[in-house]
Amino acid sequence: MSAVVQVRGLIRRFTRKGVLDGIDIDIAGGEFVALLGRSGSGKSTLLRALAGLDHEAEGTGTILVPERLSVVFQDARLLPWKRVLDNVLLGLTGPDRQARGLKALDEVGLAGRENSWPYELSGGEQQRVALARSLVRGPALLLADEPFGALDALTRIRMHALLRRLSEVYNPAVLLVTHDVDEAIELADRVVVLDDGKIVADIRVALPPDGIARRERTAALQHELLGLLGVAVDASTSPYARSERIPA
């Protein structure tokens, strides 16, 4: 498949924070890429560059992104003065926008909540509205900046399943910024690891469908990625290391 995102020699410097030091990356249409990295590795900077939100940045390089592009932030960023449906419809044009908005809300499991105020929703529900708001535009590229970072563990698991299902339905290319190794492996086709503004690894996840082989591959990836992130994995205590010894 041809690349919908092409980044070449991207360099960004900020006076405040974040640097990118020569990034080259391609993302194919419909491909799910997780961008993994420590705090300050530049992963959010790259996402903001792709989203066109880095007005005050200085730098060079070329970025090619599709015109239909949506962003999901770590916080849901619902406008508190708009009801749920109006938040979803914000900036959306077209005669059938109302129907599309309702359909998107239904898809994220919030049918019937269209007239609620944002404050009446839980954190997970608010993030689902944000997801509906970004998907209703039918994006060719979905940029997600740690979208589940502020959610509790149980809600996060449900959101993972929801995002996977919806990305199959809408089939956008996805760039998911995260620092959660398990999230990256579970959701992505490809994991790109960023360190100090450079891409240090680009790994195909390719999980086998079968149970045990899948678990082994997962554990190997966890080990590799945690190593790349500079987290020392102690074989005697780490649950990741232990899971590698599951008898075949």
Add this chain to the structure above:
Amino acid sequence: MNAPFPQLVVAPPRHFVPAQAAPSQQPGLRRLGLGAPLAWGWVLGPGLLLLYWSVLSATGWLDPRILPAPWTAVETAIELIRDGRLQDNLAVSAWRAAQGLVFGTTIGVVLALLSGLTLLGGYVIDGLVQLKRGIPVLALIPFMVLWFGVGEGMKVTVIAVTVFAPVYIQTHAALRAIDLKQVELAETLELSRWGFIRHVVLPGALPGLLTGLRFGVTASWLALVVVEQLNATSGIGYMITLARNYAQTDIMLVGLVVYALLGLTSDAVVRLIQQRALRWRRTLAS
């Protein structure tokens, strides 16, 4: 009874709580937020003042030549309504205040938008408004008369100039305080500039605008008093000035009470608008 084994007694556990226990008996945390507000709670303060005034008048502590009793005011008001003077003057005054309020609020909001959303506007407008704030309305009036004459135009202008300052300042402050995250959201949703103003800026600045409007409404009545007592042939202020010339303290008092009621009513109206328009907020008072 010599039972071979100790009798088995099923005793309630130590921390047994009867199912019927009223929830109110359980120790709770001290509530720091306010309870549910009463709809007419704000009447209490003015009501107490009225009571105090009535008691002083009834007991003779208050000389009616200094301040007539509340019931005298009511009687005079009824007389004034019978011969139509009160409602005629009230209508004139209210119309002046309303015009001034509409113009002043519009100018305040437009200037706040210009100065809040463009850098150049901020440099030009904000300084000028701060300068204007330093000049009391009373000091402006001679020039206003010079520029606009002594007619209705001058009166409405004075009121509008008084109203616009608080509206501008509060709206501008709220507008500048809009979260950058919401601006980013508007950018990613590719809202037009007008869409950004309509969906993000105006609703975000609305709490400030309404606060400014509350100050503005009160200020509009103050400005009204000044212009009507200065040079007018109608209106509540004129009625008071005329009564002063004939030492009719009861009519003066009615005028004052009318001003107070107008201030209170208009403030209540703005507060009602606030409640309705800001339903999306959850605050200490909601």
